[in-house]
Amino acid sequence: MSEPQAQPARSGRLKLVLIMLVFLAPIVAAGLLTVTGWQPTGKGNGQPILPQRSFEGVRVDVGGKPWAWRDSEPRLTLVVLPGPACAAGCVKTLALVRNARIVLNRNADRLRLLYSGPAPTGTDAQAVMADYAIGTDTTDAFAPFRPATPDAVAVVLVESNATALAWYPAGFDPNGLRKDLQKVIR
Known part of the structure; x- marks a missing residue:
């Protein structure tokens, strides 16, 4: 049994x-x-910034005050860097970057747009720039990422802890940026 x-x-x-x-x-x-x-191999459209670097110590003046890389709530910053003589082509890219933020819908507040450079010229520049915080990089820390080509724009995506995530050099695809933002910001 x-x-x-x-x-x-x-x-x-x-x-x-x-x-x-x-x-x-x-x-x-x-x-x-x-x-x-x-x-x-989940590949983004931007180029990784290697070695990683933090911009926490970089002073960018916005309206006479330093930019707070660590905001009151976790938000990413898209640092937009124009080349020399930002005119019509540059303004068009600025509008597409702004639209990439708008497409985030309810998560749009989790992304801040920081324009660092001389004010753009062009017919639609003033309307497009209303969505950007306009700052000055006093230490020129973004010089390696700034395009040398006139009327061009480059973008650096910075995490809420001030760590640079990706760089989108001049001539980047704004749709690729939009797709990357939708992956990162949920």
Whole structure:
């Protein structure tokens, strides 16, 4: 009579081991992938800034006051850097960047637009610039990212902790920027 009881106990242990393996397998697989150095290839449209750098110590004056990289609530900053002589092409790109923020809908408040450079010229410049905080980079810390091409715009996406995430050089695709923003800001 003791044999029939041994079979259900063995069957129960086997089920328990199988359940543990189901939950343990992904952890083991992730560990193996990490040890081998594999990284996912989820590619954004911007170029990663390597090595990563923090702009917390960079002073950008906006209306005579320093820009607060760490805001009262976590918000990203899109630093827009014009090249020399920001005119019609530059203003068009500024409008597309502003529209990329608007497309975020209810999450639009989680992204701040900071324009750092001389004021743009052009017919629509004043209307477009209403959505931007206009600042001056007193230490010229953004010089490596600023385009040298006239009438061009580059963008740097900065995390709420002042760490630069990505750089979009002159000639970037505003739709690619919009897609990246939708991934980052949810």
